[in-house]
Amino acid sequence: MLIGEVARRSGVSARMLRHYDSLGLVRPTGRTVGGYREYTPQDVRRIFYVEGLRSLGLSLREIARTLEDPGFTPSALVRDLIRRTGERLERERELLDRLRTVDAAGPAAWPDVARVVELLHGLASPSAARRQQAALAPAEAAPVPADVLARAVLTEADPNVAGALRWALARAGGDGVAGLAAGLGSGDAQVRRRAVLALAELPGDEATRLLAGALDDEDAAIHRQAALALGARGVTAAVPTLVGMVVEGPNDVEAAELLGALAREGEWGGRILGALVAELTAPGAGPAVRIRLTQALAELPGTLALDTLRRLAGDDDRPVALVAGALAQMVEAAAGTQGQSAG
CATH class of the missing domain: 1.25.40 (Serine Threonine Protein Phosphatase 5, Tetratricopeptide repeat)
Incomplete structure (x- = not known):
């Protein structure tokens, strides 16, 4: 088959087929009676093979190396692709969360966006002092949505930073309750403890209801802390x-x-x-x-x-x-x- 017919049948444009040829990925190996190069059935199968690898996320350079490697093992390639795709998805999820956070903050201008992004970087800093500084930033400077503070509370191990985050969350009112509720369902007792400590400082019936549920937690430190918080609220x-x-x-x-x-x-x-x-x-x-x-x-x-x-x-x-x-x-x-x- 000539290039035009191959393009129609394979769905790969003639331009891309010429690109494959120039890279040495798929070169037509047959000849017509008139001496024109044409694609043999084996060449067409190779085209579909290349397209299949492209659909898995491989670059053309990686595909070329794969086709030239006699010791190529598909399982190793697939595992590597899974790892790389997972890393990419995680980066995309982080970006999506960041964008949603900026949107929820309701920035009026680009300087507002920059302040929110700076705060988010601060909360994610490896430095405990920097995280604490971000948590204690004036609310009017760049208000951070309560669900972001709730997520930070659930993962924060430093007691000083955790205290600052709980203070910031309490300052936001009862908006962080939903985020903390997810922490109460964690299989990690440390996360549940952080959730109860934060809920104890939040007002409202929903926070009280969640604390009452924590009375049944198997972890003694958790149900004791919940009892102290509920007792202070007059819950018998x-x-x-x-x-x-x-x-x-x-x-x-x-x-x-x-x-x-x-x-x-x-x-x-x-x-x-x-x-x-x-x-x-x-x-x-x-x-x-x-x-x-x-x-x-x-x-x-x-x-x-x-x-x-x-x-x-x-x-x-x-x-x-x-x-x-x-x-x-x-x-x-x-x-x-x-x-x-x-x-």
Whole structure:
């Protein structure tokens, strides 16, 4: 077949076929009666072979090397193409994210675009100081969309930078909640912890709902942090975890203070008192645990725990009895002072 017919049948333009010929990729090896060069069936098959390799992303130079290499192995080539294509897609995704971020910032002019891009570079810097500086940049200078801050929070390991990012996210209001929600579903406990710490500083019902879901997290640090955040918001669903924190020790003072505040909510005073007493009498509760629980009783409002403290003042465990007696006196004195003020 002559070049025109090959072009029609293969879909490869005559110009490209001539280019293949000049590169030595596909040269017509046949001859017509009149002496013109023509493409043999083997040449046409080679054209389709070249086109197939081009469709996989190989350059013409790479195709030439492949065709000339007698030890060519398709599997090695395909694996290399997969790697290169993945890298290219990652760069394209990063570019797309950057463009969406710039668009979401609503720049009014090119200087605004430049400021947003500079901030994005700062947040991606290998320098912790540079990332912190970017997070603390004035919002009016170049506001960064909350979802960008949320992604940065979930990946930031430096505690100082993480604190700055949480501050910046809280400054953005509740807009970053959706981005943090994705972090709660991560298989990496560190990412989930960062999400809970950030949610604790965000307002709104959705942040509270997500924190309540984190109470069931298998990681102790996560469900404890969620309980502290929920307790501070007056959410009584945190009570069992807070009681457990008093028993186990981590953040027991803060947990006891929150239980005292929650005990002011209607029937919850009696329920929290009952939960603490149940732990006090639980089999295997050691002196350190019972002292922490006794101290937590003193945080309950008014004289709610006074009778219990008086009974504990006669406990067989001497350290517990001493602590309970001292705390009972403090509660009585506080109640007397309040009564005099009311009188």
